[in-house]
Amino acid sequence: MILEERPDGQGTGEESSRPQDDGSIRKGYGSFVQNQPGQLQSHRARLHQQISKELRMRTGAENLYRATSNTWVRETVALELSYVNSNLQLLKEELAELSTSVDVDQPEGEGITIPMIPLGLKETKELDWATPLKELISEHFGEDGTSFETEIQELEDLRQATRTPSRDEAGLDLLAAYYSQLCFLDARFFSPSRSPGLLFHWYDSLTGVPAQQRALAFEKGSVLFNIGALHTQIGARQDCSCTEGTNHAAEAFQRAAGAFRLLRENFSHAPSPDMSAASLSMLEQLMIAQAQECIFKGLLLPASATPDICPDQLQLAQEAAQVATEYGLVHRAMAQPPVRDYLPASWTNLAHVKAEHFCALAHYHAAMALCESHPAKGELARQEHVFQPSTPHEPLGPTLPQHPEDRRKLGGGAAASHLVQSPAQGGPAAGCGDSGTAALPGQVLTARARG
Template sequence: MCDSGSDEDITAEDGGSTESVRKGCDPLVSTQRSKLQQRRAKLNQQINRELRLRSGAENLYRASGNQKVKETVALELSFVNSNLQLLKEELEELNSSMNVYQTESETVSVPMIPLGLKETKEIDMTVPLQDFISEHYSEDASLYLNEIRDFMELRQAMRTPSRNEAGQELLKEYYNQLYFLDQRFFSPHRSLGIHFHWYDSLTGVPSVQRALAFEKGSVLFNIGALYTQIGARQDRSTLTGIQNAIDAFQRAAGAFLYLQENFSHAPSLDMSSPALSMLVRLMVAQVQECVCEKVILNMQNNDLNVLLQAAQEAARVSDVYSLVLQAMSVPLLKDYVPFSWISMVQVKTHHFRALAHYYTAVALCDCSSGELLNISCTQINVEPPSIYSFSAGENILILFHFEGKAHLRKAIIRHEEALRLHGVCKLLRKMDILQEVLSHAHACSLEKYSEIDQEDDFCEVAEAPEIQCESHTQQKPDITTPDFSGVRVTDIFHRLGPLSVFAARNRWVRRHACLVRGEAGLGLTLRGDSPVLVAGVLPGGCAAEAGLREADYIVAVNGADCRWAEHAEVVHALKSCTERGLELDVITLQSHEIHPVKTILKSDIALPWKWYFKIFWRSPPP
């Protein structure tokens, strides 16, 4: 995914006039993404065509008994498979670009794995929403054109969020507005006919659904993906940058975990449970990597305890990336996850295991206190020096020197494997920073080994023990669940009335009544606010004669809308009733509805279908 827009708030120029752009939106990204999506769509079409050709050729090969025909088909199959491989490599290069999201700092650090945003098509909701307002709310839909336009502009803006906190707030604002849209317009009794188009984050394959849950899940996915981009862009050469990266990756993990726990039956593979589980593990691994970088950044003058702590943290990073690799290797994801991601995880697994051996070796070789070193080695489960046989006159530090040398040999082997895996992947070879980091770490291990290598070392350890991690770490990854309450929004369609009554799930009957004050008063009692409820009607009183009933809601007095009015305001309006009376508009919620359903009884097995009715009771109004 290429995303080359600026992170700052910008303005769009059109014919010399400057138009304000919603905060958190980056419209320049739209052009880049549309070009990318067109290229991906074209590649997917070509891949599907080649797959059909291959399927037909394989069927012909199996069905034919002519050897010459089989040879011709086999040759054609080789060409088709070659084309397929080239097309898939080109598509993967589009889908797994990591360089564009990395920090622009000149500091050399291991690149992180960010996630591109899911793309979506623009939707015109004007006609469906207007129809629903006219039919369900019995309102003049033309009066709500501004609200519909505001919502569509918000959706358009969230398609291109800027890679900063303002972009996150924009996505969360739209996510919160979807709650109100769901309550207002998505009725269980009818469909709006709005189709939500979203493209897979990694493959670009489109998915279409009418369910608003798909829209919510896709926005939540983009919230997590945007956090991965924010984390990858941090300058991790400072403690502040590392902490910001940790916070971003923890929030990304929380978004993916929340999506996995609350949304099911996703139509696209990137939102499936195995994919989300893998993404959560990947984010946790990148948090652990940042924690390790923090320890290394605090390292001064080869302090013994810091060296051993760095070794343990590096070993932990290697372990968690091994778990990520297992999650990527499940059957559903094996051919889905980009090869560059798998290669990067493999490289990091070996790279950080090599660093663990390197820091252990430096601690063992440069220590000055054998007693302190023995205690520290026990903390990271390195074999104690008692495993060696030596004469009483030998210095114990020499034994640590031998074990350190063994760890260096293991570190060099791991570094070389990381460099080999880096060279296998075409995309990783283009990442100069990664090449520089791996080569520098390899050179440090070689330099240290040549520094301590002596020709008269005859008592060498054949194999260094693996460094086992304890349960504690300097900073345990804390998955942060998305907090949508921090972005407060106002219901765009609040003029339709309070949601407790005026919602898509409710049905009501609206009536007009003329209320005239009698000698005994109006003959009714009121309760509540927004809207005010008729709590009781005096039999034979003025309200009863006007047709008011208990549980009616007063929505207008003398033509003045009072759906959002407080109790005191409505009481004051009713007290102003003169001999000419008051014009009231009230609504009555329908407490139950009758729907025909098909049911089969044992006695009906040999009979045609019969219609039965089932009553769906609703809870009484508040």
């Protein structure tokens, strides 16, 4: 299938696609080995090349197996195929393990933290823009293509730099600049009946399997995917032990979700699994969940200093329940075929663990509000709507105990689970698992509103 850009998709205007005023070309990493993320990307590139080589060997062996009728040759080829498939499986497992190596993307100086899931960048091969652009300028516009060698070289340098972007805002600007240039080229030089005549070669971010297409939409979609992936790496590197870090991390994951949503809504017929509609939908939901987790961490910082304030604990219970809901949706998406067939198993397990973990935190903070807090007179009565159903047609929930000893017994014993009601009852931990929402208004992140 050929990746297509939907006609109603919003591109980038001509003004935003102009080169920098100073005429300079921003650079990526000068060398893969200069830093830890660069070393990781270099390792991924080597794995992609090895996977591509094994795939070519397997294709040749399969063709020979189908073409020959000699029994001895077929047995030999079948044995060789088993070796190749075994090597491919080992390489894909190594790539999956590399994709789950989140240590290099976690902030330094923190203790034990719950890791985030960053996404690796798609790798590509070098590309020669000069020949097709010069021919197009000469044939279609009637001008000498060689007179634009400087501009074409700047475009090639820009693409080369995007292969190794730095893991910061400068790297994002670099990818955005190249994406803008692609939109400019698509609008001015190419049309559905006139393709660039280039073969764009990109490796799948999750499986390492190469994909090739001549459609410019494939190049644009791959760059947009890398913009989202780079946002995930920036978000995972933030220090969530301070308010500023949690805000930056939440914003980065929201921007990543927006990039994946834009890619899903405006491009179709993806040639690689990581850009399929199912994968992009899962990645969008994952980034929303991680952004919601960062919001919860930001609220937890000031609340941990005052654990005896009832409204703060109830808000934390609500936010933890929302995080559990989001991760429940992520786990459900990861467990569905075909996503589960090429997704690292550790991602699915981590999403499940986080859903249960934040569900437990919702119960904990609800119990803290009842047992350890010291509400003002009438405060619990004003907060009782948290434990009541959202509609008058549903049966009433349990009566909130007013006596401190009754609250302590209810929160500390086995009956504490009744305080955190089911999603249908609208309790503070409603939504723990795969469905439901919290009752109090809070910083609830949704794909459409915040993506």
